[in-house]
Structures are given as structure tokens and as C-alpha cells.
Amino acid sequence: MAKESELVCVHTAQGWDLAQIYKSKLEAAEIPVLLKHEAAGLVFGITIDGLGAVDVMVPAEYAVEARALLEDAEEPAADGDEDVPGESDESEAEGTA
Numbered sequence: 001m002a003k004e005s006e007l008v009c010v011h012t013a014q015g016w017d018l019a020q021i022y023k024s025k026l027e028a029a030e031i032p033v034l035l036k037h038e039a040a041g042l043v044f045g046i047t048i049d050g051l052g053a054v055d056v057m058v059p060a061e062y063a064v065e066a067r068a069l070l071e072d073a074e075e076p077a078a079d080g081d082e083d084v085p086g087e088s089d090e091s092e093a094e095g096t097a
Contacts (some may be wrong), residue, residue, distance in 0.1 A: 008055055008058065009056065026069060035057070
């Protein structure tokens with residue numbers, strides 16, 4: 001009989017859709033995934049105050065690899081300061097002079 005592995009949370013996504021993206025990324029790496037969430041968040045469409053939180057759960061032996069994969073998929077910062085390839089601050093300064 002196979003020993004059951006303990007599931008651990010490797011990431012908490014805000015919303016079901018984002019959790020599905022994380023799940024797909026892990027499954028593509030052949031890591032088994034379970035999404036754990038409160039049903040009320042999906043039923044009522046509420047994504048605030050923890051109701052929209054979805055825990056991405058994997059077997060403990062995959063936790064390190066899963067966390068590393070999900071680090072690359074982190075949500076971008078909302079402050080608008082992301083670097084855009086091919087653009088630089090110098091080109092903006094030259095255009096105003």
C-alpha cells in the first residue's frame with residue numbers, strides 16, 4: 001500500500017482564475033496539485049477579506065520545486081514601474097530636451 005503524502009500550501013492566490021493558472025503551471029511540470037478554497041468566494045463572487053483566497057496545495061516532497069516554479073509566476077507590481085523591454089529612461093529624457 002502506498003503511503004499518502006501530506007499536502008502543503010505553496011502559494012495563496014487571490015481569486016480562482018489566478019489559482020487555475022498556477023495549477024496549470026505546476027501540472028505542466030508533472031507536480032500534482034489541489035486547490036483549496038472557501039465555497040462562498042466562488043458562489044458569491046467575493047474576492048475580498050480572504051473569501052477569494054485559494055490555497056495551492058502540493059504533496060510535501062514537491063513543495064520546494066513548486067515554490068521555485070511559482071516564484072517566476074508572481075503577480076506583477078501594480079505601481080506601474082515595470083521595465084518594458086526596449087525602453088529606457090534616457091530615451092524619455094532626450095525627447096523632452
